[in-house]
Amino acid sequence: MNCELIFYLASKTNLCEKALERILKNFELNFRASLFATESNALGEKIIDAFESSNIVFVIGGLNNNEKYGIENVLSKALANKSPDDLKKLRNPAHGADGYLVRQGGQLLVVLPDEPSQIESFFTGPLKKYLESFTGV
Numbered sequence: 001m002n003c004e005l006i007f008y009l010a011s012k013t014n015l016c017e018k019a020l021e022r023i024l025k026n027f028e029l030n031f032r033a034s035l036f037a038t039e040s041n042a043l044g045e046k047i048i049d050a051f052e053s054s055n056i057v058f059v060i061g062g063l064n065n066n067e068k069y070g071i072e073n074v075l076s077k078a079l080a081n082k083s084p085d086d087l088k089k090l091r092n093p094a095h096g097a098d099g100y101l102v103r104q105g106g107q108l109l110v111v112l113p114d115e116p117s118q119i120e121s122f123f124t125g126p127l128k129k130y131l132e133s134f135t136g137v
Contacts, residue, residue: 003029003056007036010061010114019116023123027135040074052114061114063097094121
């Protein structure tokens with residue numbers, strides 16, 4: 001199964017990418033690309049493009065920005081007239097910014113904070129179980 005990574009208004013991108021790559025080895029995912037977006041329209045376009053060749057897209061960053069370009073506002077606008085099969089807020093076990101999970105059919109969008117240790121902590125609980133079920137590992 002293919003997956004892609006999009007950094008959105010993120011810092012520590014190299015460390016976050018390494019942390020995610022380490023974790024994803026356990027799920028037998030083919031990590032295809034790392035992309036960058038610095039504004040909401042570009043993020044939307046990159047997500048659409050990524051889903052043309054991948055089943056899972058990870059977005060890292062944008063969770064600490066509460067302005068109109070923050071990921072919560074971007075997701076709210078994107079989902080305003082749609083009902084995904086599954087939409088979950090992922091509580092951050094490390095007490096930082098919470099993440100999000102959106103599934104529609106055979107495609108999964110996972111939004112995580114741009115802190116490497118927090119990314120790893122998400123994969124110790126419900127997100128790990130969800131990905132195992134989604135990927136069949």
